[in-house]
Amino acid sequence: MKFSRVKIPGVQRIITCCSAKGGVGKSTTSANVALALKNRGHRVGLVDADITGPSIPTMLGVDHTQIETYRTAGTDRFCPASNFGIKIMSMGLVVPYDEAIAIRGPMVNKYIRALLFQTDWDELDYLVIDMPPGTNDVHITITQEVVLSGAVVISTPQQIALVDVRRGIDMFAAVNVPVLGLVENMSYYKCGKCDEKHYLFGNGGVKRCAAELNIPFLGEIPFVPQILSDTDAGYPPALRGDDTMEAAKPYYDLAKR
Numbered sequence: 001m002k003f004s005r006v007k008i009p010g011v012q013r014i015i016t017c018c019s020a021k022g023g024v025g026k027s028t029t030s031a032n033v034a035l036a037l038k039n040r041g042h043r044v045g046l047v048d049a050d051i052t053g054p055s056i057p058t059m060l061g062v063d064h065t066q067i068e069t070y071r072t073a074g075t076d077r078f079c080p081a082s083n084f085g086i087k088i089m090s091m092g093l094v095v096p097y098d099e100a101i102a103i104r105g106p107m108v109n110k111y112i113r114a115l116l117f118q119t120d121w122d123e124l125d126y127l128v129i130d131m132p133p134g135t136n137d138v139h140i141t142i143t144q145e146v147v148l149s150g151a152v153v154i155s156t157p158q159q160i161a162l163v164d165v166r167r168g169i170d171m172f173a174a175v176n177v178p179v180l181g182l183v184e185n186m187s188y189y190k191c192g193k194c195d196e197k198h199y200l201f202g203n204g205g206v207k208r209c210a211a212e213l214n215i216p217f218l219g220e221i222p223f224v225p226q227i228l229s230d231t232d233a234g235y236p237p238a239l240r241g242d243d244t245m246e247a248a249k250p251y252y253d254l255a256k257r
C-alpha cells in the first residue's frame with residue numbers, strides 16, 4: 001500500500017511510543033525517555049496523541065492556563081508549550097484537566113493534524129509521539145500521514161497484554177512502519193528487604209515475544225514506586241539526569257539505543 005506521508009519541517013526523527021493496552025506505562029516511558037534524550041544533549045519535542053485522555057501535561061507540569069502563549073499571533077498555528085527543556089503539545093493544553101473531552105472520530109484526526117502539523121516545532125532531533133492505546137483512528141492517521149522513523153512498543157509481561165502487542169505489531173507491518181523494538185515495563189519489583197527481583201506479572205514475557213516476532217528487545221523497566229510518585233507529580237525521575245538512580249537508569253539506557 002502507498003501512502004502520501006509528509007515530514008514535519010525541521011524535525012529529524014519521529015518516534016511513536018505505543019502500547020496495545022492502557023495503563024502499561026506508555027506515557028510514563030515517553031515522558032522519561034524524552035527527558036533522558038534532552039539530558040543527553042538532543043533537542044526534543046513530545047506530542048501527546050491521546051486526544052481524549054491526555055496525561056503528558058500532568059507528567060510534565062504544564063496545563064491549559066498557559067494556552068494563550070501557545071497561539072502564534074494572527075495565524076492558525078501553535079507555539080508548543082515548553083518545560084524542562086522540551087517542547088510539548090497536547091489536547092490537555094487546550095482543555096482544563098478536569099473537563100471531559102468527548103470527540104467523534106473525524107474531529108480526533110483534525111486535532112491530531114493540528115498538534116503535529118500546525119505547530120511550530122523549530123529544529124528538533126527527536127519528536128516523540130505518545131500514542132493512545134490500541135489501534136484506532138489516531139494510529140491510522142499518524143502511520144499513514146507522517147514520515148516516521150519507527151515505533152517503540154511498551155508492554156507489561158502478562159499474556160493478556162502480549163496478545164494485543166502482536167496485533168499492534170501486525171498493524172505497523174501492514175503500513176510498513178518499522179518496529180524499533182519492544183520494552184518491558186513493570187518487569188519486576190525489588191522490595192528493599194532482599195536483593196531478589198520479584199516478578200509481579202511473570203518473568204520474561206516481552207523478551208520471549210520479541211524473540212518470536214524477530215523484533216529487538218530494548219530493555220526492561222522495573223516497577224519502582226518513585227517512578228509512579230514523581231512522574232504523576234509532574235517531576236519525572238529522568239529529570240535528575242542521574243543514570244545510576246534505579247528510577248531513572250532504564251530511561252537513560254533506552255535513550256542510548
Ligand code: ADP
Nearest residue numbers: 022023024025026027028186222223224227228
Ligand atoms: P499508559 O500511558 O500506558 O496508559 P501510564 O504511563 O499513564 O500508562 O502509567 C500508568 C500508571 O503506572 C501511572 O500512575 C504511572 O506512574 C505508573 N507507572 C508506569 N510505569 C511505572 C513503573 N515502571 N514503576 C512504577 N509505576 C509506573
